[in-house]
């Protein structure tokens with residue numbers, strides 16, 4: 289479990305995160321939702337140590353990440369898998385080399401073991417046969433799956449995904465959401481996904497934190513999100529394409 293306590297982040301005199309308190313649970317897809325500019329990416333970057341919080345605590349299974357030494361933080365990062373906006377693959381490496389990369393860097397496995405582990409993850413994301421292709425030769429959805437395989441190749445306890453569906457069509461987004469959700473369950477990972485995709489919210493939102501203007505305004509699951517008693521969240525939900533479609537269908541049926 290990851291627990292965030294009284295987390296603040298400012299850039300100069302601009303406060304971007306204000307007193308965030310929340311918990312992200314093991315074996316669950318935890319979603320951070322909110323409008324563009326709400327502070328989702330900054331929050332995740334504070335969680336993984338790419339940004340230093342102005343104050344507050346981030347506890348990884350009771351270990352306070354913020355207070356750790358540089359060495360301890362590097363060790364903690366080995367327990368984290370990350371998928372950032374865009375897939376950030378190495379263009380000059382093949383699919384297999386991309387997925388094997390973290391093992392080449394950080395594991396003491398033999399070359400054969402690294403290949404085997406990378407292949408296992410490639411198979412898991414249904415990319416068997418694409419091992420020797422380069423990122424430029426495969427679709428955006430396939431690139432995302434390579435990024436997922438690379439993020440889980442070290443068996444992380446925590447998985448961070450910033451807008452994993454950006455740039456993907458709705459059908460491919462669904463495949464990626466299901467894959468992330470299945471992998472989370474299979475390996476009992478604490479997964480945190482930033483999204484403003486309402487389809488994802490309704491599909492895999494087991495624990496949802498809603499952020500507006502840097503404040504955690506609401507927390508709940510997908511069954512509660514539609515009826516939440518929070519005006520800003522209602523506005524976000526009702527403005528979504530998904531909600532408009534639901535309304536259209538209801539209106540059609542009422543005729």
Ligand SMILES: Nc1ncnc2c1ncn2[C@@H]1O[C@H](COP(=O)(O)OP(=O)(O)OP(=O)(O)O)[C@@H](O)[C@H]1O
Pocket residue numbers: 299304322323324325326327328329330331484
């Ligand atoms: N390095 C930085 N320096 C100054 N301000 C920043 C920095 N990074 C982010 N911000 C500001 O913090 C606020 C939150 O940005 P953030 O990227 O976290 O939003 P977001 O919720 O991820 O939005 P989106 O959905 O568009 O990705 C924005 O106002 C942004 O301009």
Ligand SMILES: [Mg+2]
Pocket residue numbers: 328329330450482
């Ligand atoms: Mg963002």
